[in-house]
Amino acid sequence: MIPFYHIQVALPIQFNLSDITELLNKSKVLGPRVYVVHVDPDPRLRIFTVAKQLQMMTSSYMWLSTTIDSFSPTNRTSLTVLEGVVTLGQHIPQSNRKRAFISRWKKMQKEGLASSELNAYGLCAYDTVWAVAHSIENFINEYRNISFSFSDMKPSEIELGKLKVFDGGSLLRGKLLKTNMNGLTGQVQFNEDRNRVIGGYDVINIVQMTIRKV
Incomplete structure (x- = not known):
């Protein structure tokens, strides 16, 4: 052996x-x-x-x-x-949406608006941004309020650079984990372990x- x-x-x-x-x-x-x-x-x-x-x-x-x-x-x-x-x-399955996006990306490269090559990581990043954007939209539509916890400051001293914790973080995460959308990389969903369901x-x-x- x-x-x-x-x-x-x-x-x-x-x-x-x-x-x-x-x-x-x-x-x-x-x-x-x-x-x-x-x-x-x-x-x-x-x-x-x-x-x-x-x-x-x-x-x-x-x-x-x-x-x-x-x-x-x-x-x-x-x-x-x-x-x-x-x-x-x-x-990553082929789709009309994916082909159209790749075509637009190549056009942007020719016009000097994009310098990097498009790969699977780029497609996943694109879907990630949209998943987060949809989650934030759903959060705002339901709760109508976004608030942050600040350090010890008077209201008149509040600065955006000193924002600390988004109070609705766990609720927003819940919205994100309920994502069910069709992206460039296929269906975007998460399982009970919070991992993306891969096809x-x-x-x-x-x-x-x-x-x-x-």
Whole structure:
């Protein structure tokens, strides 16, 4: 029976190419062949770029990542670096609303009004803003009042910068958890554990310069 063990290694929050190179070289000495990459999204794909330079993107290694989604860059350089990488991402169904939004975003990029690439995180952020906005609207319609707790100040000394606690926070949270709307990422709802109900996942694999999804 082949023994199984795993190693956890951490990168600095503001990591650079030298940090990645040092970490991967140390890990090669320890001998792992399966790597699970869990870091914040990195458009420059620095970890995989360094791994390729160190001959670690061959068939002798397996790479699983949580940082690549179905909106991954499709230029040939990126696909070459990501060859063989497998990742699991939230399934975002196609819809007319989603296609229209992506079309508007591309138009904004051409006009210089948007500089960043659109990815699954961006779509989720868009739905999050709308979910919160709907919750605030529902809260105001029902309670007709928004109040805050202040520190020890006289009414004449109240400053917006010193607002402390929104008194209706728990009620607003209740409204948010009752969200049931159709967003860019599909149906937005929460379960009893306060987690979003996810309608499945995509298994994404980069093979022969192509993004393949299941």
